Amino acid sequence: MFKRVSIIALFAVLMVFSGFTQANAQDGKALFQANCASCHNPVKDATGPALQGITGRAPSTEWIHKWVRNSAALIASGDKHANEIYNKWNKTAMTAFPSLKDEEIDAIVKYVEEYKVPVEAKPEAGGTTKEADNTWIYVLVTIILAILALILIRINKGLHKVANTEQGIPNTKDVPLKRNKVFIAITGILVLILAGYWMVNGGVEMGRQQNYMPKQPIFYSHKVHAGVNQINCQYCHAGVNDSRQAMIPSTNVCMNCHKQISEYTGEQLFDHEGNKVDGTAQIQELYKYAGWDAAKKDYKRDAQGKIQATPIKWTKIHNLADFVYFNHSQHVNVGKVQCQTCHGPIQEMDEVKQFESLSMGWCINCHRETKVDFKNNNYYSIFEKYHQEIKDGKRDGVTEAELGGLECQKCHY
Structure with a gap:
């Protein structure tokens, strides 16, 4: 018998996701992440039920296909299992997906059934994932070599004087560097060149923010979202195709996924200074801004029923001069320019910085x-x-x- 813990809206696939990601029919993981992850988790209940074990709960594979394509018709036909699902999950209707192919549904089911909770990667003792900076080694080696060169020059001069004395050749008196006209002239020219370069470069770079990486109110990793989970940039930055602005997503866009993703189970996160970041704690910070009660799985509301949410005050990173016009849609929609062209390898960044000079x-x-x-x-x-x-x-x-x-x-x- 089809048990109570069942399949509401098997793969309540948000169409907003399916429009963004083209996935191979056999790529169950990609299909699940693109279409199902906002409402379902393979191993725990969320907006919809946990999906693992679905093949043992559903009457048949053909029944699953019918449910996904048109659950309302299945319920209206008086199907017992369909009505049990509908009633258990507060009579929440599932969107019909008549265009979803059998092999696509089967690929998702296969992925869900084989899914295993990822084990958090443990960094080695005392180590971090931050790349080591060896600049100081090169500086130290350069200083040591410069000192050795000066010592060898002094030794060479001393030996030269000794040789002249042995041969009866008079030694010329060394002119101190501070009185050497050639040295003074060369030094003066170099100082003028360096000072000019510093002033001109400072003027040219004024107002630019290359490598600018401000601290954000919430540690948001593009590497986790756009890289590991392959969330399309345009899901969050929805204006990039039709507007001058790419748009910063509102909190409710984040909550489309995080209503059910309440803990971080991926690899250990680090900030750019090498400090460990608690991913689950960052999700809890999101809940505070969104006014979400994770225990009740509902928004906190005041006496008038208004959601008690607060906008997240993200710090803008990429700034152009006020007299410069830039249109995202012109570049992305018309010119087919990839995000990485201007923003760098954004899918590899835990913390975003301005990659190019712009x-x-x-x-x-x-x-x-x-x-x-x-x-x-x-x-x-x-x-x-x-x-x-x-x-x-x-x-x-x-x-x-x-x-x-x-x-x-x-x-x-």
């Missing part, structure tokens, strides 16, 4: 060197000359610079 020269060089997605892009259909040249084999692509990407008014208005 200077005018950097942007201009990109426009000069990068070929846009031109051939099959309706946005560039008016450039008939370039399309014809590509057909005739006279060129293999078009850069943004050739499309007016170096015009001042493109970025300054």
